[in-house]
Amino acid sequence: MSSVVKNVLKPIPKQKLLNLEKLQCQIFRTTFNPTKQRTGAKILRQPLKGQTVTNYYGPADFPSAARIVRLWKNEEYEVVNEDEEYRLDRVEDLKRRGKGAPKKKREASSGNKKK
Template identity: 35%
Template structure:
């Protein structure tokens, strides 16, 4: 004697409830295999070490209070920039022409009129 299809579905539903599975009689691809896996977020979040306090953070903290701090690395950088400028090795100066006054940007110059 064959069991009815509805009885088999009821048995499958109870079995899924007992073993904490999803009941899917149509056998659709629901992505349950991926959803059952452990979450990777916490592992990826701890990949890089935690950020430590930098000197710039301390400067920003004490600046509103009117306290000044001295950053030797920043001072050395500014000094090397000044020395490079004196030797002519600094960045070039910006071009100081008005927007409509540059003859090379004119359409008459490009067309040769």
């Protein structure tokens, strides 16, 4: 009985294991990599993300509100950009209360230069 146990626990030769792994790779169409080096195959197998990202942001040639206003400029009706109108109203309100951006300098001061 002890001889049977010894035969079962006998180590399998490395070459047989490599041949078995090579055969598995052929059957399941995977890459045979006996040295176990990193190949980047995991990343290359993933689906490409470019189309997903492009679909998320939409078409690049989608017209902006300003472009629509320029294209449809007509004397009969006026296209209103609500976001821009809100921004302008807010800036005007801040200026009225004295909280707006400071005025830009018109001319360079002559006394502050270092010699």
